[in-house]
Amino acid sequence: MAAQRGHGHAEFASESGQGGLLLLHDLRRTAVRNMIRAGVPKSVAKKINGHKTDAMFNRYNITSDDDLRAAAEAVGRRYEAPVSSL
Helix, strand or coil: CCEEECCCEEEEEECCCCEEEEEEEHHHHHHHHHHHCCCCCCCHHHHHHHCCCCHHHHCCCCHHHCCCCCHHHHHHCCCHCCCCCC
């Protein structure tokens, strides 16, 4: 990836020319999402990404529809435990 400066952001263009430009912001957001989904504690992910406040960290830790669906499925599995007969 070749780094370019423009519009106050570092931009990374794929050398293959595919996929367009990625802003540094995009890479930071992906890093936050990947760390949280991998189970890295929020405080650690926050320090790695350089966020000083929870508010700024939360702007990067975006919740998707897939995240909501996975949470609902996990809760459903938790409470689908077989009921033993008395």
